Amino acid sequence: MTRVLVIDDEKPTLAMFELLLQAMGYEPSVAESGEQGLEIFARGDFPIVLTDIKMPGIDGLEVLSRIKAMRPETEIIVITGHGDVELALAALNLRATDFIDKPISQSALTTALRRASERLSRTASAAAPAFLRIEGELALLEISGAISGDMDDIAARLADAPQLCKLLVTVGEYASLNGAAISGLTSILESFKLRHCSAAIACKPLNFRRVFEAAGISALVQIYETTEQARQAMAL
Amino acid sequence: MSASTQTSGRAQAMLNRVRTLSLRNKIFLATVGVVLLISGAIALLARGILVGTLDRELELRGVAIAQSIAERGGGYILDKRPEELVALLFDVSQLGDRKALVAYSFVMDIDGKLLAHTFVRPFPTELLEVVAPADSQETLVRPVRFENSDAVDISVPIQEGIYTLGRAHVGLRQSHIDALVAKLRLTFLGFISLVVVIIFLIALVLSGYVVEPLRKLTSAAEIISRGRLDQPLDLGGAPLQPGDCPAYADTDLPCWHLDEMAPGEDMPPRTCNPCKFYRKRKGDEVVQLADAFANMVWSIRLYRHRLRESEERYRPLFQANPDPFLVLDVATRYFLDANPRAQELYGYSLAQLQDMTIGSIEPLGTPQGVQRFITEGTSGDHVLYTKVGHITRSGKTIYVNIHATMAPYRERVVVIFSATDVTDLVEKDAQLIQASKMKTLGEMSAGMAHELNQPLNAIKLGSDFLKLAAGMDMDLPKAKFQQVSDEISAQVDRAAAIISHLREFGRQSDLMPDKVDIRQPIKGVFAIIGQQLALQNIGVQLELAEGLPLVRAHINRLEQVFFNLVANARDAIQALKQGGGTILIRSFMENGQLVVSVTDTGCGIPPKDVPKIFEPFFTSKRAGEGMGLGLAISYGIIKDYGGDIQVESEVGRGTTFRLLFPPAAPPLNGEVL
Numbered sequence: 001m002t003r004v005l006v007i008d009d010e011k012p013t014l015a016m017f018e019l020l021l022q023a024m025g026y027e028p029s030v031a032e033s034g035e036q037g038l039e040i041f042a043r044g045d046f047p048i049v050l051t052d053i054k055m056p057g058i059d060g061l062e063v064l065s066r067i068k069a070m071r072p073e074t075e076i077i078v079i080t081g082h083g084d085v086e087l088a089l090a091a092l093n094l095r096a097t098d099f100i101d102k103p104i105s106q107s108a109l110t111t112a113l114r115r116a117s118e119r120l121s122r123t124a125s126a127a128a129p130a131f132l133r134i135e136g137e138l139a140l141l142e143i144s145g146a147i148s149g150d151m152d153d154i155a156a157r158l159a160d161a162p163q164l165c166k167l168l169v170t171v172g173e174y175a176s177l178n179g180a181a182i183s184g185l186t187s188i189l190e191s192f193k194l195r196h197c198s199a200a201i202a203c204k205p206l207n208f209r210r211v212f213e214a215a216g217i218s219a220l221v222q223i224y225e226t227t228e229q230a231r232q233a234m235a236l
Numbered sequence: 237m238s239a240s241t242q243t244s245g246r247a248q249a250m251l252n253r254v255r256t257l258s259l260r261n262k263i264f265l266a267t268v269g270v271v272l273l274i275s276g277a278i279a280l281l282a283r284g285i286l287v288g289t290l291d292r293e294l295e296l297r298g299v300a301i302a303q304s305i306a307e308r309g310g311g312y313i314l315d316k317r318p319e320e321l322v323a324l325l326f327d328v329s330q331l332g333d334r335k336a337l338v339a340y341s342f343v344m345d346i347d348g349k350l351l352a353h354t355f356v357r358p359f360p361t362e363l364l365e366v367v368a369p370a371d372s373q374e375t376l377v378r379p380v381r382f383e384n385s386d387a388v389d390i391s392v393p394i395q396e397g398i399y400t401l402g403r404a405h406v407g408l409r410q411s412h413i414d415a416l417v418a419k420l421r422l423t424f425l426g427f428i429s430l431v432v433v434i435i436f437l438i439a440l441v442l443s444g445y446v447v448e449p450l451r452k453l454t455s456a457a458e459i460i461s462r463g464r465l466d467q468p469l470d471l472g473g474a475p476l477q478p479g480d481c482p483a484y485a486d487t488d489l490p491c492w493h494l495d496e497m498a499p500g501e502d503m504p505p506r507t508c509n510p511c512k513f514y515r516k517r518k519g520d521e522v523v524q525l526a527d528a529f530a531n532m533v534w535s536i537r538l539y540r541h542r543l544r545e546s547e548e549r550y551r552p553l554f555q556a557n558p559d560p561f562l563v564l565d566v567a568t569r570y571f572l573d574a575n576p577r578a579q580e581l582y583g584y585s586l587a588q589l590q591d592m593t594i595g596s597i598e599p600l601g602t603p604q605g606v607q608r609f610i611t612e613g614t615s616g617d618h619v620l621y622t623k624v625g626h627i628t629r630s631g632k633t634i635y636v637n638i639h640a641t642m643a644p645y646r647e648r649v650v651v652i653f654s655a656t657d658v659t660d661l662v663e664k665d666a667q668l669i670q671a672s673k674m675k676t677l678g679e680m681s682a683g684m685a686h687e688l689n690q691p692l693n694a695i696k697l698g699s700d701f702l703k704l705a706a707g708m709d710m711d712l713p714k715a716k717f718q719q720v721s722d723e724i725s726a727q728v729d730r731a732a733a734i735i736s737h738l739r740e741f742g743r744q745s746d747l748m749p750d751k752v753d754i755r756q757p758i759k760g761v762f763a764i765i766g767q768q769l770a771l772q773n774i775g776v777q778l779e780l781a782e783g784l785p786l787v788r789a790h791i792n793r794l795e796q797v798f799f800n801l802v803a804n805a806r807d808a809i810q811a812l813k814q815g816g817g818t819i820l821i822r823s824f825m826e827n828g829q830l831v832v833s834v835t836d837t838g839c840g841i842p843p844k845d846v847p848k849i850f851e852p853f854f855t856s857k858r859a860g861e862g863m864g865l866g867l868a869i870s871y872g873i874i875k876d877y878g879g880d881i882q883v884e885s886e887v888g889r890g891t892t893f894r895l896l897f898p899p900a901a902p903p904l905n906g907e908v909l
């Protein structure tokens with residue numbers, strides 16, 4: 001059973017979390033504050049941490065950066081208020097791998113935890129999180145893992161191939177992008193737009209679609225849920 | 237009733253009759269009475285003295301005649317010459333006017349033999365019986381009666397040496413004596429009567445002279461007392477021409493002769509010297525009284541004229557004033573007067589208002605207002621009450637600013653008050669406060685969203701757990717089931733409480749304030765903003781004293797004020813960027829006022845900004861972050877409740893806002909709580 005640490009200042013929420021996570025087959029530990037959370041995290045082995053952002057005392061972002069400093073490979077899912085995308089972005093910048101909105105539904109929780117587990121196993125297998133393929137005039141950028149860094153090399157490779165006039169970015173179900181990656185992606189898409197080339201994104205995780213929207217990417221390109229939809233729209 | 241009281245009663249009645257006599261009759265009767273009394277006394281005295289003297293005088297004359305006979309007759313007796321003796325008798329007693337006095341004379345010798353007499357008829361023998369004894373040496377005076385007539389017989393001895401020769405008798409006629417006495421008496425009485433008549437006439441004239449001016453004064457006073465002051469009064473002297481008096485024509489000009497000068501002030505330059513109206517003639521007391529009366533009448537006339545001028549000048553101010561004015565009797569609380577504007581405002585005619593008490597337009601228990609002023613004010617007080625709720629005839633509540641003053645008016649103590657209709661302003665204020673409240677609600681929305689998300693989150697997790705358990709056909713222990721369902725229910729309540737609080741906060745306040753426990757709105761604020769403050773690491777310390785008096789206010793407006801202050805405190809703490817701070821709220825009594833202090837450990841307010849913070853649109857925040865209306869509106873709200881806001885601040889150390897409230901007034905008599 002995967003051990004999960006939940007940090008939230010709301011006692012009722014914690015109690016429900018505990019019950020639900022147990023029912024979902026995890027082994028949860030709970031902490032009522034950031035301080036307590038860090039203490040428990042330091043004592044035990046938690047591959048996945050769920051933390052609320054807004055907490056009195058040490059808040060979620062602080063907890064996030066300290067845990068990342070202690071064990072960078074920990075999958076941290078932050079819990080944000082509904083629609084609080086800016087905080088989500090800030091968390092992603094601090095190398096959180098995912099975020100879920102309050103009120104948390106079981107499906108969102110399941111998805112987030114499954115993707116975290118998936119990313120953990122991918123990290124273990126050390127597969128490249130992003131992969132660029134070129135199919136004639138189409139550049140296909142597949143993001144399947146957690147990208148926590150800039151995308152300068154990919155941007156450079158695309159700039160080296162001026163014959164490309166179509167770009168399809170696919171964001172896999174277990175993918176995760178941090179702030180740098182998102183801004184890197186944004187600049188790639190901007191440069192494509194400047195070349196009057198068409199581009200599209202197919203993004204499976206719903207919350208990342210929202211982040212793209214918040215980051216202004218949706219103003220540059222159309223975002224689709226599945227690769228098929230994107231391909232159809234680009235008439236490929 | 238005893239005899240003495242009966243007598244005294246009669247005397248009293250008599251005295252009363254005298255009292256009711258006119259002054260003229262009194263003077264007249266008194267004078268005449270005194271003169272009569274004196275005359276009577278004189279007459280009595282005179283009679284005694286004069287009549288006695290006359291009698292003696294006549295007697296002496298008789299004696300003299302008799303002695304003259306005795307002297308000269310002695311020789312004739314010795315010589316025995318009776319003819320000579322008779323001639324002497326006639327000579328002496330019948331000479332001239334003695335004839336009227338002397339009735340007879342005769343001489344007798346020592347033996348009682350008649351020697352000579354003056355009777356031409358036989359000698360009345362009865363005279364002889366009374367003349368004895370003849371040998372007496374004394375002069376004898378005796379009344380006698382002879383021949384049916386009275387006389388006084390004077391008998392003198394005739395002596396020659398030591399021998400007595402006989403006696404000479406002279407009879408004085410009593411009728412002549414009586415005639416002389418009667419004549420004297422008549423003359424005297426006549427004189428006395430003349431004197432009385434003269435005094436009578438003098439008294440008549442004198443009393444008339446004294447009484448006539450008094451009668452004139454009386455009739456003048458009667459005319460004046462009937463209010464006909466402007467009729468010419470006949471008080472002597474030249475008639476008054478009011479137009480000649482500069483002070484009569486110009487009421488701004490003081491009349492220095494009639495108005496008392498301010499003490500210690502020298503004679504002012506504008507005086508009438510001599511005054512044409514202030515009279516002081518030379519004369520007796522009656523003239524002086526008439527002058528004093530004329531001066532009094534003039535003074536009254538002048539003041540009445542001034543009063544009328546004043547009334548004529550100020551009546552239009554009352555009548556045509558654009559502000560409603562009402563006059564209220566303090567004792568009865570009935571209206572005495574109202575100007576047309578007041579009649580228009582309240583919808584009642586003057587006659588209707590005069591049948592109404594203040595309670596008909598001002599609901600009982602209005603915290604500020606005319607009724608409170610009546611019970612608490614004293615004569616000469618002047619107060620302003622703002623936004624007092626009054627009810628018009630149509631039943632509509634209007635809001636008026638009341639300027640009330642207590643003053644004597646027509647022999648009564650009254651409250652005169654103006655009631656300026658500020659209903660529009662009050663409604664606009666309420667709208668502004670409401671608008672600002674909506675803005676506050678907007679500012680709170682982020683915190684509210686967070687606050688609502690917490691219970692929703694727990695509910696969602698709990699219900700998903702149940703769903704999962706159901707879907708997985710999990711064997712759920714009853715305790716867990718219970719725990720989840722309880723938690724869900726509690727969280728739903730929590731969310732509902734937040735929503736209902738929000739709704740209460742956003743509701744438009746009634747225009748009339750309630751009595752509020754000050755802790756309620758303070759706690760309400762932290763129900764909304766408390767969690768948010770905790771997340772920002774801002775500690776909240778509440779030191780709310782128990783048992784403080786209530787205040788008259790609107791609970792959600794107070795909440796708005798406290799929210800505003802707490803939000804400002806929060807911003808001030810965050811502006812310091814220390815990552816935390818404390819807000820301390822205390823409530824306590826000080827100098828009879830309820831004080832709530834809100835202290836923060838924030839950035840403070842620069843001294844130059846302190847006087848400006850309650851100005852509308854003053855803000856230290858960046859554009860778009862605040863309108864700068866919060867404190868201005870808070871200030872207006874607290875002022876509306878008769879309170880005050882004070883501020884103390886030190887840059888970098890923090891700020892303390894002190895809210896002062898008057899405790900809700902104790903109920904007026906008869907007020908039903």
